[in-house]
Amino acid sequence: MAVEDDLQFERDGNVARIWLNRPHKKNCITVPMLERLDTLVTEIDADPELRVVVLRGRGNTFSSGFDLDSLQADFIGSSTAMEVAVISAKICDRLYNMSTPSVAVLEGYVTAGGFELMISCDFAIAEENALIGDFHIRRALFGGAGPIYRLPRMIGIRKTKELMLTGKLLNGAQAADFDLVNASAPAAELDATVAEFVGHLTDKSPFQMRLTKMAVDRGLDADIASLMVLEHLAVGVTLNSEDAAEGVAAFLEKREPKWTGR
Incomplete structure (x- = not known):
């Protein structure tokens, strides 16, 4: 499958929509997907007609993180992990710093690299049964694309340590209580909740x-x-x-x- 299929772009009036499209792999992220995301973010931010970008995953799941199977070299004990972390951090930083507001729509797994993508967006709307958390520590790994500098600014240092040191997963309502997402909604109401939230952004100057x-x-x-x-x-x-x-x-x-x- 081409990377254009793995990461899809749609234009809906003045709203840009980016879809992670590897549902058979819980939308695990690859380096080519990150590189295409970098290109899309740059193009969206240069388009004055686009007011908001919505990032979402196909198959009712956001992303369970980086696809370790996609790496050609041995991940542990090689320079590959550091190279991937640098690439991930660069693209997440580009997403965070774009002038166009971004909204992550969270369903299913939102863990590890998917979690880092989510905290790089300005806003997040979660389905109430989503599973949201850093998760890296459960595999004795460390996230390299934002958790130690974005997460404390977002939810405070104590809650950051709770998520990063325990690897716990929050559902949508718990994530809202953590100030990790802006709103939580039942699956049947998720699309309407997202549409209403996006509408409050697109009608402003x-x-x-x-x-x-x-x-x-x-x-x-x-x-x-x-x-x-x-x-x-x-x-x-x-x-x-x-x-x-x-x-x-x-x-x-x-x-x-x-x-x-x-």
Whole structure:
């Protein structure tokens, strides 16, 4: 099967959809899939018409991690593991830092490398019976694409240690309680929940959406004084944008805004 079949792209109006498509392998990830994901993320982020990207797995499962069978060299005791970790980290970082908001839709297994993909997205919506967790420690392995620097910022250090040191799996509701996902829904309501959530993102100013996402992301690594400067700069840029003028005019004229993305 070609990598284009393993990782599928669809365009639904102003929403991009990326599907992991190896359900027979619980959507295990390969290096060619990561490289194609890198290309797709770059293309999506360069398209001003696309407002949101949704990442999901075929076959009612997200991803159970990296496909060790796909590696040509002996994984343990070779440089292959480090090379894969570097590639994975680079692509997950590209996904995390893209200016287009991303939403992971979680079903079935969301473990190891699949878990790392999920925490690289801005938002996550989980089916209530999904199985979500880092899992690496159960195989005496260590995740190399984000858990030690993204997870503590997302859920705090104590919950990070609980997930990483125990290898426990959370269902959708438990993941919501952990602040690991934005919402959990029964299988029959999952698509509607995702559609409603995505709708709250696509009707906003694309200019302001990207600016706000950048400011929040960068703010995680800055001190308070730097954040104040960043906020003031963001306000200044915003007040000189076409979308801000349109947003105020639409409010005063009691109509829906027409965004230009500038």
